[in-house]
Amino acid sequence: MTDEFMTVATVEEMPNGTVRVVRIGSYDIAIYHIDDEWYAIDNICPHAGAPLDEGWVNDKTVTCPWHAWCFSLETGRMTMWDMEGVDTFDLHVADGNVKLNPHPRPKPVAEPAAEVNAGEASSGEVPDSGT
Ligand code: FES
Secondary structure, three states, X not given: OOOOOEEEEEOOOOOOOEEEEEEEOOEEEEEEEEOOXXXXXXXXXXXXXXXXXHOEEEOOEEEOOOOOOEEEOOOXXXXXXXXXXXXXXXXEEEOOEEEEOOOOOOOOOOXXXXXXXXXHHHOOOOOOOOO
């Protein structure tokens, strides 16, 4: 990842509640200005390729317009199952311009499915069987 940021829109062009798609390299990147926050995610749904910018946004989640898979705008991860989801990108606003880093963020690490009882697993002691 680099610190390269490029201007992709002006704030004036993207009032609150709008989304815009920019093509950079091999990515179509959807830039969202929602509830006064900014997000950038890969616009192509990994299920069958729907354009996510045509989906519905609610509570920092976009729902795919074709089959309703849901992705976090913050992390790109699917919200229904523990699957990887879509790439996300850093962006910020400076001097009235929306600046995007065209290199995807590292993918977040999945949460472990279940916790192991660390006390039992690491003590090395064999429980007393009572015999
Ligand atoms: S194409 Fe997005 S859920 Fe199927």
